[in-house]
Amino acid sequence: xxxxxxxxxGKRVSVDCENNVRVLWVLRDLLGxxxxxxxxxxGVCQACTCHLNGAAFQACSVAISQIKPRDRITTIEGLxxxxxKELHPMQQAWIDHDVAQCGYCxxxxxxxxxxxxxxxxxxxxxxxxxxxxxxRNVCRCGTYPRIRDAIKQGAANMPIHRVKARKKKTTHTxxxxxH
Amino acid sequence: MLGxxxxxxxxxxGARWAADPQTARAALPTAQPVDNYDLTDLxxxxxxxxxxxxxxxxxxxxxxxxxxxxxxxGQGITTACAMTxxxxxxxxxxxxxxxxxxxxxxLVWNQFTAGSNSMHSLWTPLRAxxxxxxxxxxxxxxxMWGVPASSLKIRDGVIFAPDGRTASFGDLAERAAVSKTVAxxxxxxxxxxxxxxxxxxxxxxxxxxxxxxxxxxxDVPLADALPTMVCRPPTINGTALAVLNRSEVLAxxxxxxxxxxxxxxxxxxxxxxxxxxxxQCIDAIRALKVRWGKGPVDDKSADTxxxxxxxxxVPLPPAAxxxxxxxxxxxxxxxPGDPLEPNTAVADVRKDRAEIWxxxxxxxxxxxxxxxxxxxxxxxxxxxxxxxxxSFGRRLYCDAAFEAAAISQKIGKPVRLMWHRxxxxxxxxxxxxxxxxxRAVYLxxxxxxxxxxxxGVATDFTEGFGEIVSYVADTPPNANYLGxxxxxxxxxxxxxxxxxxxxxxxDEVYQYNTFNTSAVRxxxxxxxxxxxxxxxxxxxxxxxxxxxxxxxxxxxxxRGRAVxxxxxxxxxxxxxxxxxxxxxxxxxxxxxxxxxCLVEIDARPKTVNRDVYNAYTGPRVTKLVFAxxxxxxxxxxxxxxxxxxGSMDGIAQALTYSxxxxxxxxxxxxxxxxxxxxxxxxPRDVQIIVMPPTGxxxxxxxxxxxxxxxxxxxxxYARAVGKMPTTFxxxxxxxxxxxxPLPYVPPIPPSPSLPIQRARRARKHVRHxxxxxxx
Numbered sequence: 001x002x003x004x005x006x007x008x009x010g011k012r013v014s015v016d017c018e019n020n021v022r023v024l025w026v027l028r029d030l031l032g033x034x035x036x037x038x039x040x041x042x043g044v045c046q047a048c049t050c051h052l053n054g055a056a057f058q059a060c061s062v063a064i065s066q067i068k069p070r071d072r073i074t075t076i077e078g079l080x081x082x083x084x085k086e087l088h089p090m091q092q093a094w095i096d097h098d099v100a101q102c103g104y105c106x107x108x109x110x111x112x113x114x115x116x117x118x119x120x121x122x123x124x125x126x127x128x129x130x131x132x133x134x135x136r137n138v139c140r141c142g143t144y145p146r147i148r149d150a151i152k153q154g155a156a157n158m159p160i161h162r163v164k165a166r167k168k169k170t171t172h173t174x175x176x177x178x179h
Numbered sequence: 180m181l182g183x184x185x186x187x188x189x190x191x192x193g194a195r196w197a198a199d200p201q202t203a204r205a206a207l208p209t210a211q212p213v214d215n216y217d218l219t220d221l222x223x224x225x226x227x228x229x230x231x232x233x234x235x236x237x238x239x240x241x242x243x244x245x246x247x248x249x250x251x252x253g254q255g256i257t258t259a260c261a262m263t264x265x266x267x268x269x270x271x272x273x274x275x276x277x278x279x280x281x282x283x284x285x286l287v288w289n290q291f292t293a294g295s296n297s298m299h300s301l302w303t304p305l306r307a308x309x310x311x312x313x314x315x316x317x318x319x320x321x322x323m324w325g326v327p328a329s330s331l332k333i334r335d336g337v338i339f340a341p342d343g344r345t346a347s348f349g350d351l352a353e354r355a356a357v358s359k360t361v362a363x364x365x366x367x368x369x370x371x372x373x374x375x376x377x378x379x380x381x382x383x384x385x386x387x388x389x390x391x392x393x394x395x396x397x398d399v400p401l402a403d404a405l406p407t408m409v410c411r412p413p414t415i416n417g418t419a420l421a422v423l424n425r426s427e428v429l430a431x432x433x434x435x436x437x438x439x440x441x442x443x444x445x446x447x448x449x450x451x452x453x454x455x456x457x458x459q460c461i462d463a464i465r466a467l468k469v470r471w472g473k474g475p476v477d478d479k480s481a482d483t484x485x486x487x488x489x490x491x492x493v494p495l496p497p498a499a500x501x502x503x504x505x506x507x508x509x510x511x512x513x514x515p516g517d518p519l520e521p522n523t524a525v526a527d528v529r530k531d532r533a534e535i536w537x538x539x540x541x542x543x544x545x546x547x548x549x550x551x552x553x554x555x556x557x558x559x560x561x562x563x564x565x566x567x568x569x570s571f572g573r574r575l576y577c578d579a580a581f582e583a584a585a586i587s588q589k590i591g592k593p594v595r596l597m598w599h600r601x602x603x604x605x606x607x608x609x610x611x612x613x614x615x616x617x618r619a620v621y622l623x624x625x626x627x628x629x630x631x632x633x634x635g636v637a638t639d640f641t642e643g644f645g646e647i648v649s650y651v652a653d654t655p656p657n658a659n660y661l662g663x664x665x666x667x668x669x670x671x672x673x674x675x676x677x678x679x680x681x682x683x684x685x686d687e688v689y690q691y692n693t694f695n696t697s698a699v700r701x702x703x704x705x706x707x708x709x710x711x712x713x714x715x716x717x718x719x720x721x722x723x724x725x726x727x728x729x730x731x732x733x734x735x736x737x738r739g740r741a742v743x744x745x746x747x748x749x750x751x752x753x754x755x756x757x758x759x760x761x762x763x764x765x766x767x768x769x770x771x772x773x774x775x776c777l778v779e780i781d782a783r784p785k786t787v788n789r790d791v792y793n794a795y796t797g798p799r800v801t802k803l804v805f806a807x808x809x810x811x812x813x814x815x816x817x818x819x820x821x822x823x824x825g826s827m828d829g830i831a832q833a834l835t836y837s838x839x840x841x842x843x844x845x846x847x848x849x850x851x852x853x854x855x856x857x858x859x860x861x862p863r864d865v866q867i868i869v870m871p872p873t874g875x876x877x878x879x880x881x882x883x884x885x886x887x888x889x890x891x892x893x894x895x896y897a898r899a900v901g902k903m904p905t906t907f908x909x910x911x912x913x914x915x916x917x918x919x920p921l922p923y924v925p926p927i928p929p930s931p932s933l934p935i936q937r938a939r940r941a942r943k944h945v946r947h948x949x950x951x952x953x954x
Contacts, residue, residue, distance in 0.1 A: 018433065029455065100253075101569075102519075102569045132858055
């Protein structure tokens, strides 16, 4: 059984696992990181959304063999540390707007929201309602309107300039943020 | 209520009903019996005999614990209970610890989460228990200091003597404890003295949720409980006859067990696979070769079910002479009842005992049935209730717990059972398909009669509802299941207007378990009320009246008129709107509460055909205004959330969300096949108004939002396109399905495999669908 090494929430981890196991199960079943949730296992509901080197990806849809030792995976558990705070501005916005009901989809919603805002900021613009319409994350409780409000607040409090700066030197941005 | 103090090392206080209050055995009026006695009364009466077993504990650290005998699935009752206790005790909210109680059979009907009844039934017992604890601690402090209890003041969990001495609840926890259970008369606060109840409070576990620490059943740390999934039959309730390649699959990476699980009355079964990871379970299930037996509905499709429903419909009596008849039959298709967290349960069954973890709304039934299934005494089975990732009626049914227990017993190891999403859609529990005939007769400015004949696929009420109906209504314990359905229907269906003689009746086809059905959120009401509200608009039109003014004139409850007026005013009813767009308005009364909803819909081609990748778009609700009167709102913020969520449900059920039955299976197998509301169909303007208190106890909230919003959306759509829809959801009979149905063998799709550079844009690369269909 091959060994896979990568950086998980700022710490280097190694795990013995067959190549084709998807990242979601490596995180949840082998490493005990249970923030990312299973909602479909088809890349549809986005409840397992995490960040790979700062960009959103569906952990249910990527085989662990594709993850290289330099890759940084951030789950909801490690999100706050990427900004060196107790809570990421998006998490704080979620609390301020009392977004969650059952909470099952919300880790994925928050991770998708952060990535959406980063994408918009990276191209030098603010998020729009049209951007929010593109979010695919399913929330069966129907918290969608509060999610929209929270993302707008979270976006306003995310450091737009630092995101742009990071784009140029992608190698050690997040690890720097951890220490 | 009479309080009492329970023998314990620290203070434990409970309460019970001092006298036996009215019960269901009181005579029921015949016209609309539901006006005098409804499902809320039934469920609350069922809790009364054991209300005294609701207790809270004061801990040495000054916190107060409450093991809530209900299920929390996002409806916010843990927060509302914490607020109730904190307010009654003068304790900071964050010092109340609410957990979910394990199954307690001695509670009988008082550990059943259904009918939006939790806060209604717990409100008084919980306050009485809290007031008992508060009173007892005051008494203990007074004795300790030798001062009159009346001279003491309480603030933030601390008792103050006139001379400045203080004692915290923690200090008094042991001193106030009793060694023998004794009665105690609690002094409940006056409602006007409550400070926390009625204020907006955020969910108590919000921080855990946003940091990913909230634990669901699949997150229970039981190391040996390895991932387990079931390979399910190609058609509904089919049976696995033989596994043809067991050793081959056992040899696959990670796989530890492969076992045939026969279909029984409580276990769906198939072939169970246990492995190191769920990913390996998925691979193994796809590799399994199984000989399948037929299912009981292999010959059924939506059109044959519809024909059966029409056949079973009971004819209406002759219409009142002299009036004008408006009559229509509406069709409500099957739709999923599943939350986002799939069916899950952890089971550790040993030779002489069993331990189960699952998000269960009927845990006592689960415990008793599991004991029976396993052949163990009930007390050897421990059932833990985990917080659930949504319910909407689904968690009433203990399918995953039954199945996990059966598998764990069979292989002799702990299992972590999870249903695949595709299984949830195809083998999960559904809102039963139904037709609803409504006939109104009017003469001049009066409606003389309204009759409704609702005919549906049988709903499974064996999860606990049925037994409560039997128990409270004093019918034989094994009353037929149709009796259960009719009982629930008669306790919920109502017409909130003065329409003269009114009759509403439910009939059902098939057995309760022919299809896997569920008392999906708001049960019959979304369909029943949508059908009526559409006819109300027809009546208004026929009489030349405005839909809002017509309702205002005919509504027979002042509270109903107040919420109606509120949404009309806030929503600017009657404003000029472009062709192809329109407003719709509707009200609903249930759970001792009133709701009104106004929506604006855009059904213009530009909106209907808007392009969102791999999505069904269609008409969009652009604005939604909702007013809610629950009597006494405990947490207005949580109440708003429930109405918002209920409205997203209502919009979906009116416009987009359904299942297509063909040859014994549902075609939908993914969230991209069954179109529950997504961001692209979410209204951008949503306003929820909580009305000021109109009563002294909280009505129900969790299901209240669905019927009014579904009906308002349907009415708005009818007005926008100039034609009343008669089939729901309105996109159900579209020309093209809009997706390629996943195969049935193997029963679940492979895990997607995206190259890393594409994974970053994963949403662009999900399964391709056929050309999108504009409605």
